[in-house]
Amino acid sequence: MARRPHDHYVVLARGDAARAAETLGQATGADRVVGVSCDLGSLADVNRAAGMVTAGVDAGRLPPLGGFLGNAGVVFLTTDTRTADGYEATFAINVLAHQLLIRLLMPRFVAPAWVVLTTSDSHFGQFRYTLGATPPPRWAAPAELATPRHGGPQAAGRAYATSKLGTIYLTHALARRLPPGVGAHSYNPALVAGTDFFRAAPQPLRAVMQGFFRLQLALGRGMTAERAGRRLAETILAGMPGPSGGYVDRGRAVPSSPESYDEGREEELWREGARLCG
Known part of the structure; x- marks a missing residue:
């Protein structure tokens, strides 16, 4: 790009x-x-960073915003990992921090512009997408999802899938609020090998997961980080396909899971996410 x-x-x-x-x-x-x-992992730092960007735009050092790519994501081995604000880290980083950052930047977007958030097909919760490596999502009230709780790798995998369902809810809520001419999309890169995604895991487990990813890559079920990044960049530069609020799977506009279309949950996330972010 x-x-x-x-x-x-x-x-x-x-x-x-x-x-x-x-x-x-x-x-x-x-x-x-x-x-x-x-x-x-720190809402105060998100506020500070957004303030630096908006100050740069207001002072003319940066142009008005024409796009935002939220490509950060984490997974842990437990559900009691906390952010600086005391929230469960998976949900806080993958969902709440992005919501806060985009809300603070929203007034500086000028059409035509775009917002793209990377998600995961693990939000479907089906074996054909996860091969059983990730449990299906289990949605709950945002305050509950943001609360650290006892749970091992199985619960942590579920927290990851749930956070990626939350990313799609956030995309839908954004699509209803962004200025005219500014679209929002969620993007699934599918399985990406070679990103050190499991760096929080002990070395033996990390080696197993990296081996699993390499096997899927050899079977044609995944992509290298370089190829996945290029596909994402090319999709954005060509113009995101489908209407605002849509789900894009490796460059193609397709429906997300039936569970991901729930305006009640989307609005609750937008409202309660704002409260949790202060």
């Missing part, structure tokens, strides 16, 4: 964002890439 001439990009990263932006600029020849550090 950064190789496109005349575009300006902001890289939000938990670590050394300035270095990440510099590396991206050197690799692509882009000279308008800005880094802003942002730890999605």
Whole structure:
């Protein structure tokens, strides 16, 4: 994406964002890439990062926002991992932090613009999507999902699938609220190998999961990180297919799970998510 001439990009990263932006600029020849550090595990840091972006737009150092790609996601081995705010980390990072960040940036979007949030086909909760590696989602009140609780790998996998269902609910709620000409889509990259996604796991389990991912890659059920990233970028640059609020599976607009269409849950998430984010 950064190789496109005349575009300006902001890289939000938990670590050394300035270095990440510099590396991206050197690799692509882009000279308008800005880094802003942002730890999605801290709502205060999300507020700070969003404030830096909006201040840059208001001062003319950055152009009005034309797009937002939320590509961050985590999975843990337990459901008692806490963020800086005391929330269950999977739901807080994958859903609440993105909701807060986009809400704070919304007034700076200028049409035509887009918001894309990466989700997962694990939200279907069916064997043909997960091969039994992830339990099906189990939705509950947002305050309950944000509460740390005792649970091992099985519960943690369910929390991940549930958070990805929440990402689709958030996308639908956003589509009803974004300014005209600004669309929202959820995007499923499917199984992606080679991302160190299970870095929180002990080495033996991490090796098993990485082996499982490589096997699926060999069987044609997944993609390398490079290929998946290219597919995502090409889809965005070509114009997201389907109407705002839609679900895009590796570049194709398709229906998400029947459970993912629930306006009552979507509005509850929007309302209660705002309260949880302060």
